[in-house]
Amino acid sequence: MGLLVVGSVAIDSIETPFGKVNDALGGSAMYISVAASYFTAPVRLVGVVGGDFPQEHIKFLEERDIDLDGLQIVKEGKTFRWGGRYHYDLNMRDSLYTELNVFEKFNPIIPNGFKNSAYVCLGNIDPSLQRQVLERVGKPRLVVGDTMNYWIESKPKELSETMKFMDVLVVNDSEARLLTHEPNLIKAAKQIIKAGPKVVIVKKGEHGALLVTEETIFSAPAYPLEDINDPTGAGDAFAGGFVGWLARTDDLSAENLKRAVVYGSTLASFCVSRFSVEGLKNLTYLQIQDRYRSFMQLSRFDER
Amino acid sequence: MGLLVVGSVAIDSIETPFGKVNDALGGSAMYISVAASYFTAPVRLVGVVGGDFPQEHIKFLEERDIDLDGLQIVKEGKTFRWGGRYHYDLNMRDSLYTELNVFEKFNPIIPNGFKNSAYVCLGNIDPSLQRQVLERVGKPRLVVGDTMNYWIESKPKELSETMKFMDVLVVNDSEARLLTHEPNLIKAAKQIIKAGPKVVIVKKGEHGALLVTEETIFSAPAYPLEDINDPTGAGDAFAGGFVGWLARTDDLSAENLKRAVVYGSTLASFCVSRFSVEGLKNLTYLQIQDRYRSFMQLSRFDER
Numbered sequence: 323m324g325l326l327v328v329g330s331v332a333i334d335s336i337e338t339p340f341g342k343v344n345d346a347l348g349g350s351a352m353y354i355s356v357a358a359s360y361f362t363a364p365v366r367l368v369g370v371v372g373g374d375f376p377q378e379h380i381k382f383l384e385e386r387d388i389d390l391d392g393l394q395i396v397k398e399g400k401t402f403r404w405g406g407r408y409h410y411d412l413n414m415r416d417s418l419y420t421e422l423n424v425f426e427k428f429n430p431i432i433p434n435g436f437k438n439s440a441y442v443c444l445g446n447i448d449p450s451l452q453r454q455v456l457e458r459v460g461k462p463r464l465v466v467g468d469t470m471n472y473w474i475e476s477k478p479k480e481l482s483e484t485m486k487f488m489d490v491l492v493v494n495d496s497e498a499r500l501l502t503h504e505p506n507l508i509k510a511a512k513q514i515i516k517a518g519p520k521v522v523i524v525k526k527g528e529h530g531a532l533l534v535t536e537e538t539i540f541s542a543p544a545y546p547l548e549d550i551n552d553p554t555g556a557g558d559a560f561a562g563g564f565v566g567w568l569a570r571t572d573d574l575s576a577e578n579l580k581r582a583v584v585y586g587s588t589l590a591s592f593c594v595s596r597f598s599v600e601g602l603k604n605l606t607y608l609q610i611q612d613r614y615r616s617f618m619q620l621s622r623f624d625e626r
Numbered sequence: 627m628g629l630l631v632v633g634s635v636a637i638d639s640i641e642t643p644f645g646k647v648n649d650a651l652g653g654s655a656m657y658i659s660v661a662a663s664y665f666t667a668p669v670r671l672v673g674v675v676g677g678d679f680p681q682e683h684i685k686f687l688e689e690r691d692i693d694l695d696g697l698q699i700v701k702e703g704k705t706f707r708w709g710g711r712y713h714y715d716l717n718m719r720d721s722l723y724t725e726l727n728v729f730e731k732f733n734p735i736i737p738n739g740f741k742n743s744a745y746v747c748l749g750n751i752d753p754s755l756q757r758q759v760l761e762r763v764g765k766p767r768l769v770v771g772d773t774m775n776y777w778i779e780s781k782p783k784e785l786s787e788t789m790k791f792m793d794v795l796v797v798n799d800s801e802a803r804l805l806t807h808e809p810n811l812i813k814a815a816k817q818i819i820k821a822g823p824k825v826v827i828v829k830k831g832e833h834g835a836l837l838v839t840e841e842t843i844f845s846a847p848a849y850p851l852e853d854i855n856d857p858t859g860a861g862d863a864f865a866g867g868f869v870g871w872l873a874r875t876d877d878l879s880a881e882n883l884k885r886a887v888v889y890g891s892t893l894a895s896f897c898v899s900r901f902s903v904e905g906l907k908n909l910t911y912l913q914i915q916d917r918y919r920s921f922m923q924l925s926r927f928d929e930r
Contacts, residue, residue, distance in 0.1 A: 411809040505715040507832065508850045528811065529833035530845070541834070541924050543845030546812045571930075580927040614929075620845050621925045623884040625918075626875075 324438065325362050325569040326462075327355045327562070328430050328455045329445020331369040331393070333376075333401050334598060335418075338408040340551045346598030347379050348404060350445030350468065353555035356602045357562025357589040358443070359386040360610055361570040366436045368392035368455070372399040372424045382603070391433045399424035412553050413527065432458045441569040443561060446470045449477055449484040456487050464574065466490040466565045467519075468557070474500050486518040492561050494525045507532060508539065523564070523583060525557050533583045540580045543621045545591035545613065552597040556590045559602060563589030588613045628742065629666050629873040630766075631659045631866075632734050632759050633749020635673040635697070637680075637705050638902060639722075642712040644855045650902030651683045652708060654749030654772065657859035660906045661866025661893040662747070663690040664914060665874040670740045672696035672759070676703040676728045686907070695737045703728035716857050717831065736762045745873040747865060750774045753781055753788040760791050768878065770794040770869045771823075772861070778804050790822040796865050798829045811836060812843065827868070827887060829861050829894075837887045844884045847925045849895035849917065856901040860894045863906060867893030892917045 329351030335344045351369045359365050366389045375395065383390060402425035405418035430451055437459050444452040444467040452467060467488040473481050474497060485491060491514055495507055504510040511522040511534035524532040526544070533540040564586035571578055588610055595601045633655030639648045655673045662669050670693045679699065687694060706729035709722035734755055741763050748756040748771040756771060771792040777785050778801060789795060795818055799811055808814040815826040815838035828836040830848070837844040868890035875882055892914055899905045 413809075505717075506852060506854065508852050512852075526833060529830060530847075532850070539850045539924060540927070541847030541850070542927070543834075543847075543925070546836070546838075546843045546845070548810060548812050548816075550810065577928065578930075581930055584927055618927070618929065620843060621847075623844070623846070623888055623922070624881065625922065626882075626885055 323440045323569065323572065324366060324436070325358055325441040325443065325565060326366045326368065326432070326436050326439035326459065327351050327358065327443045327445065328368040328452075329354060329447055329558075330402055330425055331371050331375075332425070333403050334554065335403075335405040336408075336552055336554055336597060337406070338412065338552050339410050341597060343597045345376070347382070348554065348598060349402065350447070350558045353558030353593065353599060353602070354443055354445055354562035354565070355383070355388050356386055356599050357559040357593070358566030358569070359388055360589070360605060360607065361563070361566030361585070363387040364389040365566075366392060366439060368430050368432060368436065370394040370396060370424050370428045372401040373397040375401045392431070392436055394431065396424045406554065408553065412550055430455050430458070440464070440572070441565055442466070443565045444468065444488070445558060445561075446473075449473055449481040453480070453484045453487065463572075464489050464565070464568060466492060466561060468492045468561055469497065471497055471500055482517060485514075488519045490521040490523065491519040492523045492525065492557070492564070494527070494557060498522070498524050508534065521579065525560055527553070527556070531560070531583055531587060533579060535576065535579075538576050540583060542580075542583045542587050543617065545587060545617065546620065547591060547595060550594045553594050555599065556594045559593035560586040560590040563587070584614055584617050585610070587617060627744045627873065627876065628670055628740070629662055629745040629747065629869060630670045630672065630736070630740050630743035630763065631655050631662065631747045631749065632672040632756075633658060633751055633862075634706055634729055635675050635679075636729070637678075637707050638858060639707075639709040640712075640856055640858055640901060641710070642716065642856050643714050645901060647901045649680070651686070652858065652902060653706065654751070654862045657862030657897065657903060657906070658747055658749055658866035658869070659687070659692050660690055660903050661863040661897070662870030662873070663692055664893070664909060664911065665867070665870030665889070667691040668693040669870075670696060670743060672734050672736060672740065674698040674700060674728050674732045676705040677701040679705045696735070696740055698735065700728045710858065712857065716854055734759050734762070744768070744876070745869055746770070747869045748772065748792070749862065749865075750777075753777055753785040757784070757788045757791065767876075768793050768869070768872060770796060770865060772796045772865055773801065775801055775804055786821060789818075792823045794825040794827065795823040796827045796829065796861070796868070798831070798861060802826070802828050812838065825883065829864055831857070831860070835864070835887055835891060837883060839880065839883075842880050844887060846884075846887045846891050847921065849891060849921065850924065851895060851899060854898045857898050859903065860898050863897035864890040864894040867891070888918055888921050889914070891921060
């Protein structure tokens with residue numbers, strides 16, 4: 323078994339209308355790993371940081387039982403840093419700076435002990451690197467991949483090639499539209515399925531998520547949060563909850579994929595309630611189960 | 627009992643990337659009445675048209691068992707006409723022309739036989755007219771009201787006064803935000819509840835609908851249509867299905883309100899699949915029930 327997570331590890335400075343944080347833990351692999359760590363352990367992380375990466379962050383990841391054998395520390399380099407400011411409408415944000423630093427030359431080296439991972443989650447990184455990861459591991463049972471508008475626009479060929487090796491593509495609604503030039507999300511998802519992934523998950527932020535396969539469509543609501551403090555990492559927390567649940571249960575049935583989508587939404591809802599990964603700290607499995615059941619209440623109606 | 631519907635009756639010319647129609651039946655009261663007519667009969671319509679209103683439309687409404695005693699026909703006048711063109715992304719449209727004609731001086735006269743209506747649905751018209759209607763009827767069991775950005779911006783005081791007499795306000799997401807200056811939809815809905823309506827329904831188009839009361843939040847999915855031909859009237863068809871179901875069952879429990887939201891979504895999904903009111907013609911109750919059950923499938927997941 324085992325879940326391998328590959329992606330960025332960053333130090334973020336984030337400002338929203340509700341507060342700000344400096345030098346906080348960030349990056350796609352980070353959010354994915356922390357969210358997944360509530361379902362399966364140890365989560366195997368592959369990423370790169372610089373010598374400036376704070377020891378307290380390492381300590382937190384170790385406490386979450388995240389295996390850091392694949393975390394390269396480039397002593398003389400600096401960690402990937404991102405700064406962003408969100409508008410009053412949290413759907414809009416400005417990137418203030420993006421310093422790739424050691425992440426610019428990231429070579430995803432997979433420790434031998436990670437190569438047999440049955441579950442692989444590829445955070446939003448260069449699609450060529452995503453493919454390299456897949457060439458360096460055995461035959462996983464499930465490959466979940468994320469991407470973003472930057473890669474869709476700048477590396478369409480590489481992305482299209484990499485998508486053929488993904489079982490599940492997780493994208494947001496605007497990315498699904500950009501990828502397919504199709505405004506109808508259901509049509510867009512079906513078009514993506516033709517390009518490789520058997521399962522497409524369209525994350526719609528405050529509107530929930532859609533799971534689309536050849537045979538099934540499932541619509542999950544978003545948790546009706548009144549206090550969203552920081553949307554950073556919500557999509558990655560979703561992916562982490564999703565793949566974490568699948569790795570825990572090792573059940574890829576349509577019914578269990580639906581549950582995984584709701585667990586993904588559950589972790590995303592915790593994530594955005596606080597800054598950085600704070601919302602994903604100190605959760606209990608009982609809290610997660612409780613919120614899962616709230617999702618059931620939220621969307622349940624009966625026949626008559 | 628009885629359901630009273632007041633609003634616009636129009637002749638629409640609509641163009642979308644998938645086709646066009648000229649001189650088709652339109653208007654808020656029209657879509658609401660036709661959708662509701664699948665649940666309760668006769669639906670009592672109050673509106674105004676000109677001498678140019680085609681006899682075939684009258685015939686259709688009579689066939690749907692819609693009581694036209696309250697439909698004023700101003701022989702020497704012309705019917706309200708609207709022309710619109712939708713973009714490839716159907717969420718965007720341009721109004722090509724809006725000729726109010728006889729609708730400009732609409733005085734909603736309520737026939738005596740309509741005054742005891744237990745259910746009243748106020749289509750999107752001037753909030754002062756909506757209030758006049760309420761002053762002219764007895765004490766209904768439920769008042770459902772719609773509005774739009776035009777009234778929110780041009781008649782905020784009148785709207786705010788009228789909202790106090792609505793039990794259910796049906797708005798779309800951008801209207802809810804505009805009305806409250808609050809980007810978070812849950813907070814916006816709760817703010818509206820403080821202003822009068824006990825129930826707020828936020829229609830989110832392709833993302834479904836939210837039902838918010840003081841105690842409950844319910845999230846209904848949208849039907850995953852691949853072929854949407856004309857979004858015109860979707861919100862009104864939703865309101866018609868919603869209030870029609872409530873009038874049929876005369877049950878205002880939280881559980882039945884949820885069902886009503888799904889019946890609203892059901893009628894909206896039929897509406898947009900064809901042009902004008904074509905998608906609301908010749909439905910059977912069995913078809914409606916079948917689609918209702920599809921909505922259950924779409925959003926159902928279990929515990930484990």
